[in-house]
Amino acid sequence: MSALLQVSSIETLYFDRIYALFGVSLEVEEGGIFTVLGPNGAGKTTLLKTVAGLLKDQPKKGEIHFAGQRIDGWQPEAIARLGVVYVPEDRGLFRELTVEENLELGLWGRHDAGIAKDLAFVYEMFPILRERARQQAETLSGGEQQMLALGRAMLRRPRLLMLDEPSLGLAPRIAKSVYEALTAISKTGTTILLVEQNARLALGVAQRGAIFEAGRVVLEGNARELGDNADVREVYLGVGTTEEPAKEWRLYRKKRRW
Ligand SMILES: Nc1ncnc2c1ncn2[C@@H]1O[C@H](COP(=O)(O)OP(=O)(O)O)[C@@H](O)[C@H]1O
Ligand SMILES: [Mg+2]
Known part of the structure; x- marks a missing residue:
């Protein structure tokens, strides 16, 4: 099996x-x-x-x-x-922290050589996160928050x-782009x-x-x-x-x- x-x-x-x-x-x-x-x-x-x-x-x-x-x-x-990485329905973000800080939390405990490559993958998948890097997570739209949650989850190298x-x-258009990211993941x-x-x-x-x-x-x-x-x-x-x-x-x- x-x-x-x-x-x-x-x-x-x-x-x-x-x-x-x-x-x-x-x-x-x-x-x-x-x-x-x-x-x-x-x-x-x-x-x-x-x-x-x-x-x-x-x-x-x-x-x-x-x-x-x-x-x-x-x-x-x-x-x-x-x-095993779980992204809850409410996305589980730290609302007062910035996009960058939330992503850094995804890297917590990692010291391997793949960090830069994984960050590049996340920013390539969701370019908007780079633009919003210094913004507090709570100021993001729902779609951007979902992208941040997915990006952070990917930095944990989930199996x-x-x-x-x-x-x-x-909105349907945003949901579709999140789903395109799932296919890429x-x-x-x-x-x-x-x-x-x-x-x-x-x-x-x-x-x-x-x-x-x-x-x-x-x-x-x-x-x-x-x-x-x-x-x-x-x-x-x-x-x-x-x-x-x-x-x-x-x-x-x-x-x-x-
Ligand atoms: N914390 C909780 N305490 C008591 N009952 C709960 C709790 N969370 C969920 N339930 C109940 O368990 C069932 C399944 O809920 P849930 O897993 O949230 O369903 P779904 O995610 O499919 O909407 C529901 O009857 C819900 O009311
Ligand atoms: Mg549910």
């Missing part, structure tokens, strides 16, 4: 009683982009936090393997040291980059686990994916199959509906296979 990340039947609870993930399994192949789609509250963020080790004593059940090691139960710092809804709140060999509500964007760059609903994987497959699936097209891509939406939704919920 060549999966870089293997999540096997995990259960994650909040306050030891609220189930957020019920028996979730998935495998992220090395070098690819795997997307997790699903509505609000489906458990997408919980999955990323569980993998990153950020939820204490979670997962309650199941196993998580990364690059051949079992990592569930590890401290977040130990998981991060393996090259697995986990992104929580990178297109959230961005993927080409460098970085494996990406991408959580999104925007199925169209995510399925456009991913090779594989899973649909989450209410803490469960309801569908899993390659991105093309998911994009062609009639249920996915109706619910997540908004195509193929001719009747009144509200009525159709109820009908749909009854006939849907998951």
Whole structure:
């Protein structure tokens, strides 16, 4: 099995009683982009936090393997040291620090010879960050903040980059340029686990994916199959509906296979 990340039947609870993930399994192949789609509250963020080790004593059940090691139960710092980098939905920037200072934090602990090359890669990918280098992060637009978060994450040399809804709140044109950057990042060999509500964007760059609903994987497959699936097209891509939406939704919920 060549999966870089293997999540096997995990259960994650909040306050030891609220189930957020019920028996979730998935495998992220090395070098690819795997997307997790699903509505609000489906458990997408919980999955990323569980993998990153950020939820204490979670997962309650199941196993998580990364690059051949079992990592569930590890401290977040130990998981991060393996090259698992998590960019949260709020981007996790230091708002009062400048763009440059935020990027420097991405370099924290690094003393290798590749720093200049990695910085050049980030500035080439996002030239706007060079222009804004002395500006406080909180003065950036939403798109620029996302670019800074991605740039900083890349300076950590991730082996697995986990992104929580990178297109959230961005104008379509900006979201598209962020997605072009994801493709460029993927080409460098970085494996990406991408959580999104925007199925169209995510399925456009991913090779594989899973649909989450209410803490469960309801569908899993390659991105093309998911994009062609009639249920996915109706619910997540908004195509193929001719009747009144509200009525159709109820009908749909009854006939849907998951
Ligand atoms: N800190 C928390 N405390 C309690 N319940 C939470 C917490 N975070 C998320 N949940 C619950 O867990 C479920 C999954 O949430 P989440 O992983 O944020 O979903 P998504 O990212 O798909 O919107 C939801 O029912 C949510 O209300
Ligand atoms: Mg979320």
